[in-house]
Amino acid sequence: xxxxxxxxxxxxxxxxxxxxxxxxxxxxxxxxxxxxxxxxxxxxxxxxxxxxxxxxxxxxxxxxxxxxxxxxxxxxxxxxxxxxxxxxxxxxxxxxxxxxxxxxxxxxxxxxxxxxxxxxxxxxxxxxxxxxxxxxxxxxxxxxxxxxxxxxxxxxxxxxxxxxxxxxxxxxxxxxxxxxxxxxxxxxxxxxxxxxxxxxxxxxxxxxxxxxxxxxxxxxxxxxxxxxxxxxxxxxxxxxxxxxxxxxxxxxxxxxxxxxxxxxxxxxxxxxxxxxxxxxxxxxxxxxxxxxxxxxxxxxxxxxxxxxxxxxxxxxxxxxxxxxxxxxxxxxxxxxxxxxxxxxxxxxxxxxxxxxxxxxxxxxxxxxxxxxxxxxxxxxxxxxxxxxxxxxxxxxxxxxxxxxxxxxxxxxxxxxx
Amino acid sequence: xxxxxxxxxxxxxxxxxxxxxxxxxxxxxxxxxxxxxxxxxxxxxxxxxxxxxxxxxxxxxxxxxxxxxxxxxxxxxxxxxxxxxxxxxxxxxxxxxxxxxxxxxxxxxxxxxxxxxxxxxxxxxxxxxxxxxxxxxxxxxxxxxxxxxxxxxxxxxxxxxxxxxxxxxxxxxxxxxxxxxxxxxxxxxxxxxxxxxxxxxxxxxxxxxxxxxxxxxxxxxxxxxxxxxxxxxxxxxxxxxxxxxxxxxxxxxxxxxxxxxxxxxxxxxxxxxxxxxxxxxxxxxxxxxxxxxxxxxxxxxxxxxxxxxxxxxxxxxxxxxxxxxxxxxxxxxxxxxxxxxxxxxxxxxxxxxxxxxxxxxxxxxxxxxxxxxxxxxxxxxxxxxxxxxxxxxxxxxxxxxxxxxxxxxxxxxxxxx
Numbered sequence: 001x002x003x004x005x006x007x008x009x010x011x012x013x014x015x016x017x018x019x020x021x022x023x024x025x026x027x028x029x030x031x032x033x034x035x036x037x038x039x040x041x042x043x044x045x046x047x048x049x050x051x052x053x054x055x056x057x058x059x060x061x062x063x064x065x066x067x068x069x070x071x072x073x074x075x076x077x078x079x080x081x082x083x084x085x086x087x088x089x090x091x092x093x094x095x096x097x098x099x100x101x102x103x104x105x106x107x108x109x110x111x112x113x114x115x116x117x118x119x120x121x122x123x124x125x126x127x128x129x130x131x132x133x134x135x136x137x138x139x140x141x142x143x144x145x146x147x148x149x150x151x152x153x154x155x156x157x158x159x160x161x162x163x164x165x166x167x168x169x170x171x172x173x174x175x176x177x178x179x180x181x182x183x184x185x186x187x188x189x190x191x192x193x194x195x196x197x198x199x200x201x202x203x204x205x206x207x208x209x210x211x212x213x214x215x216x217x218x219x220x221x222x223x224x225x226x227x228x229x230x231x232x233x234x235x236x237x238x239x240x241x242x243x244x245x246x247x248x249x250x251x252x253x254x255x256x257x258x259x260x261x262x263x264x265x266x267x268x269x270x271x272x273x274x275x276x277x278x279x280x281x282x283x284x285x286x287x288x289x290x291x292x293x294x295x296x297x298x299x300x301x302x303x304x305x306x307x308x309x310x311x312x313x314x315x316x317x318x319x320x321x322x323x324x325x326x327x328x329x330x331x332x333x334x335x336x337x338x339x340x341x342x343x344x345x346x347x348x349x350x351x352x353x354x355x356x357x358x359x360x361x362x363x364x365x366x367x368x369x370x371x372x373x374x375x376x377x378x379x380x381x382x383x384x385x386x387x388x389x390x391x392x393x394x395x396x397x398x399x400x401x402x403x404x405x406x407x408x409x410x411x412x413x414x415x416x417x
Numbered sequence: 418x419x420x421x422x423x424x425x426x427x428x429x430x431x432x433x434x435x436x437x438x439x440x441x442x443x444x445x446x447x448x449x450x451x452x453x454x455x456x457x458x459x460x461x462x463x464x465x466x467x468x469x470x471x472x473x474x475x476x477x478x479x480x481x482x483x484x485x486x487x488x489x490x491x492x493x494x495x496x497x498x499x500x501x502x503x504x505x506x507x508x509x510x511x512x513x514x515x516x517x518x519x520x521x522x523x524x525x526x527x528x529x530x531x532x533x534x535x536x537x538x539x540x541x542x543x544x545x546x547x548x549x550x551x552x553x554x555x556x557x558x559x560x561x562x563x564x565x566x567x568x569x570x571x572x573x574x575x576x577x578x579x580x581x582x583x584x585x586x587x588x589x590x591x592x593x594x595x596x597x598x599x600x601x602x603x604x605x606x607x608x609x610x611x612x613x614x615x616x617x618x619x620x621x622x623x624x625x626x627x628x629x630x631x632x633x634x635x636x637x638x639x640x641x642x643x644x645x646x647x648x649x650x651x652x653x654x655x656x657x658x659x660x661x662x663x664x665x666x667x668x669x670x671x672x673x674x675x676x677x678x679x680x681x682x683x684x685x686x687x688x689x690x691x692x693x694x695x696x697x698x699x700x701x702x703x704x705x706x707x708x709x710x711x712x713x714x715x716x717x718x719x720x721x722x723x724x725x726x727x728x729x730x731x732x733x734x735x736x737x738x739x740x741x742x743x744x745x746x747x748x749x750x751x752x753x754x755x756x757x758x759x760x761x762x763x764x765x766x767x768x769x770x771x772x773x774x775x776x777x778x779x780x781x782x783x784x785x786x787x788x789x790x791x792x793x794x795x796x797x798x799x800x801x802x803x804x805x806x807x808x809x810x811x812x813x814x815x816x817x818x819x820x821x822x823x824x825x826x827x828x829x830x831x832x833x834x
Contacts, residue, residue: 020437023764058695065695069686073753076760079685095760125698125726132723133701135653136555234651236552268496269486278475278482281542284550306549309542336490343493343512347440351768 002359002369003197009213010185013204014359014369016192018352024193025093025352027360028106032088032181034161035154036217044154046169047127047161048177049083054123055174056182057081059114060105068105077102081109083159085147086293088181089360093353096194100203107207110182120171127166134160139285139304142231142239142405146300149229150243150401153222155293183214190359193352227401230409237283238310238406240317242301244395249292249365255378256390257290258341261299263333263387264288264324267340271320276303282313292365299395311410314402318413321395328388338379345372419776419786420614426630427602430621431776431786433609435769441610442510442769444777445523449505449598451578452571453634461571463586464544464578465594466500471540472591473599474498476531477522485522494519498526500576502564503710505598510770513611517620524624527599537588544583551577552650556702556721559648559656559822563717566646567660567818570639572710600631607777610769644818647826654700655727655823657734660715661812663707666782668714672795673807674707678716679754680746680804681705681737686753688737693720699730709782716811728827731819735830738812745805755796762789 004014034049058065072079072092079092079102090110094102134141147156189208191200246257265272265288276286283305291298301321305313348354349372362369402412421431451466475482489496489509496509496519507527511519551558564573606625608617663674682689682705693703700722708715718738722730765771766789779786819829 021767023767066686066691069691069695070749070753073684073686074756076756078757078761078764093764095763098760122696122698126694126701129654129698129700129722132653133556133721136553136721138553139550236549237546267490269483269490274483274486277543278486279539281539281546283546284543304550304553305546332487336487339491339493340495343515344495346512347495347510350438350440 004363004369005201007184007205007209009209009211010187011208011211012188012363013201014188014190014363015195015197015200016355016359017195017197018193018355021193021352022095023093023352024096024099024191024195025356026091026099026103026189026191027356028090028110029087029188029360029364030089030110030182031186032177033084033086034157034159035085035219036181037157037177038154038217038219043165043168043173045157045162046165046173047159048169048174049088050130050159050161051123051127051166051169052174052178053081053083053088054126055115055119056109056113058119059116061108061112063108064114065119068109071105072102075102075105085155085157085159091353091356099191099195100199103203103207111211113178115171115175117171124166124169127161128163130160131163131166138233138235138237138239138405139302142241142403143300143302145231145405146241146243146401146403149224149226149403150298151224151293151296153224154219155221155296156224180214180217184208184211185213186216188360188363190356190363192355192359225401228412228414229403231403231405232407233405235406236306237304238307238404238408238410240303240305240310240314240410241403242317242400243298244321244400246290246297246299246394248295248297253390255382256387257297259334259337259379259382259387260324260329260391260394261288261290262337262341263329264299264320265301266337269336271324272301272317275316275320276313280312280316282309282316286317294365307407310404310406314404314410314412324391325393325395328391329384331384334382334384334387341379342376345375420618421780421786422618424601424622424626426626426628427604428625428628429605429780430618431605431607431780432612432614432617433772433776434612434614435610435772438610438769439512440510440769441513441516441608441612442773443508443516443520443606443608444773445507445527446504446605446777446781447506447527447599448603449594450501450503451574451576452502452636453598454574454594455571455634455636460582460585460590462574462579463582463590464576465586465591466505467576467578468540468544468583468586469591469595470498470500470505471543472532472536473526473530475536475540476533478525478529480525481531482536485526488522489519492519502572502574502576508770508773516608516612517616520620520624528628530595532588532592534588541583541586544578545580547577548580548583555650555652555654555656555822556719559658559820560717560719562648562822563658563660563818563820566641566643566820567715568641568710568713570641571636572638572713573641597631597634601625601628602630603633605777605780607773607780609772609776645829645831646820648820648822649824650822652823653723654721655724655821655825655827657720657722657727657731657827658820659718659734659817661738661817663714663716663811665712665714666709670807672799673804674714675758676751676754676796676799676804677741677746677808677811678705678707679758680750681716681741682718683754684757688741689718689734692733692737693730697729697733699726699733703734711782724824727821727823731821731827731829741808742810742812745808746801748801751799751801751804758796759793762792
């Protein structure tokens with residue numbers, strides 16, 4: 001039984017009691033991703049969203065940094081605060097009896113951070129270290145850089161920022177970013193596990209009910225690119241990343257899109273895996289994944305392989321994307337995809353933490369939460385013809401972004417015109 | 418209620434039905450880690466254990482590679498087969514109703530792999546790709562290299578092997594490795610979730626009961642080192658890794674050892690985290706973790722940071738290890754550690770997959786499975802004096818291995834004598 005309530009200030013609480021579990025988890029999504037760094041003179045690509053997510057944990061309410069971390073640890077809370085492009089998310093899991101005391105601490109962090117100026121330099125140093133570690137992690141780096149080139153600005157902006165951006169930020173920039181983006185309207189709190197709905201609703205009302213609304217900032221979208229690019233790095237492997245548009249979660253074709261992406265590269269007998277990994281031994285990790293935002297979505301494909309086999313890997317991946325569009329999918333592939341997707345959905349539902357993600361994410365995309373039965377029924381209703389028809393329009397080269405990272409560039413098909 | 422049964426051939430089945438879940442998971446631990454690559458002329462550091470773990474998935478029983486992967490995917494099984502130093506582990510999760518059909522497939526993989534020679538070159542290519550990707554992942558690489566220098570050979574041997582070793586392996590080497598190490602004696606099958614014990618026991622007996630024993634191979638231990646080392650790599654960050662001995666899981670001081678390691682670096686207000694990350698912003702990730710084998714155990718410490726701050730980071734880490742030995746722990750720290758450890762144990766118990774790990778691991782170390790209540794009672798019984806007394810003998814420099822990886826070496830304290 002899924003419960004939901006929208007407070008007058010716009011905060012949405014969506015919760016699911018899970019019988020038989022002792023844990024409780026929550027995810028608070030705030031409209032405070034790096035995409036919102038533009039307004040009010042906060043420097044773009046500054047890493048402001050990430051730095052604020054770190055700063056709020058360093059003292060809040062009447063607790064200093066040490067006392068706050070200790071209080072969370074004493075409640076046995078496993079927690080993380082992180083900024084992505086669209087949201088800043090605060091996620092936590094603990095025992096059910098500690099849920100409301102944990103929410104009280106999180107409410108302080110979000111609404112009453114101490115924002116001690118002395119913390120700025122250690123936080124800036126951390127952000128710079130994070131950017132360096134990204135340079136030593138080419139597989140993660142290439143996906144950040146792919147999103148940046150594929151989605152219109154600011155919807156692909158990497159949350160870690162840039163060295164120049166992080167270096168230039170001031171404490172006032174961060175305070176401004178916080179006051180504009182940490183707000184109830186646009187925020188979603190998903191809670192799951194050992195919870196009592198009336199008590200939870202009362203507590204969330206007490207902690208967040210009088211949190212004042214803030215107007216939406218204006219976002220100026222700009223085209224990005226290039227659609228073909230190479231980043232030179234003296235790595236051992238060449239990283240290959242591609243993206244092409246697909247439909248969003250609220251689109252009528254959503255299930256067809258998910259099925260097509262999964263059959264391309266979502267499980268261990270999927271096409272990319274079979275052709276790239278099994279048959280040719282080109283790389284350990286190769287996949288295609290579906291990624292949606294509110295107004296745009298993409299299929300992301302990835303592989304990392306040695307210089308001498310990189311061109312072959314890229315060619316095979318492109319051939320598989322083209323074959324999916326041309327030949328469609330078989331009834332057997334659809335059956336396999338369905339079994340895997342249903343099984344993983346059921347298993348994910350048994351974890352309070354992954355359940356909170358599903359609750360918050362469904363609300364964000366759809367304004368409601370889907371039941372497992374609904375998802376299963378929609379998957380069952382798909383036919384091979386359905387999915388093939390959808391796939392026929394997918395993965396066109398002129399809409400595809402192809403990015404490689406490594407010592408030498410590869411030959412990529414040119415975009416027409 | 419934990420069920421257990423040892424078959425006459427030595428295979429141990431240990432299972433825990435979890436009410437209210439639909440999933441079932443299992444972990445099969447085989448005594449087939451890279452440490453066992455020595456005997457019968459199989460080349461050491463050959464990656465044989467990893468390659469066999471890949472080969473068994475490419476056709477088994479009357480199914481070819483494609484049919485086998487498809488059969489697993491059609492049962493909605495999420496699975497992985499991987500070799501570590503001590504074990505090869507086959508882990509799988511699916512819906513309870515698909516558990517026994519999944520076990521049938523896994524039994525074929527383990528006992529009746531096709532071992533088609535045509536698969537060798539793709540598998541070798543994969544293993545070589547994996548070694549290359551490790552070169553692009555300095556944080557993972559440094560931990561492999563730390564274990565190799567700290568534990569006596571072969572107990573720290575990295576499972577990916579070396580380029581020379583992987584290149585030289587033959588199909589017959591791999592068959593020999595399989596016939597010697599994939600065996601019931603020394604194997605443990607942990608199962609948890611939606612299971613019926615009598616049916617499970619009957620099925621495991623049918624699938625594995627007539628699997629013949631194989632004699633233990635002899636292992637020749639050799640000392641390793643050096644205790645101080647630097648690996649030159651043109652990375653952006655310097656990786657710092659250290660290890661020092663502690664007691665094993667079956668030792669009377671085990672809980673004191675776990676408490677000391679956790680207070681040093683096991684949670685977000687732990688000492689290393691506070692001193693290295695919070696106060697100085699030296700790196701995002703810093704930790705101390707406890708790692709046990711049957712006859713030896715170590716505390717592993719890790720940090721990755723920029724060249725200009727690496728010496729400071731190393732010095733602070735060593736100072737914290739020394740301070741723990743000298744000053745011991747406070748009652749407050751012990752309370753915080755307890756809250757965190759208990760909370761994470763309870764949460765881990767709610768996942769069928771992490772439960773199978775605990776079942777198999779407890780059996781391996783202790784020959785029995787501990788209840789949550791037992792662990793909680795042992796943690797509750799600890800006093801600050803207990804833990805401080807234990808910590809006083811820990812982290813001595815002459816028993817510590819310190820390894821760095823990056824452009825330039827650091828100054829490390831010399832070992833006496």
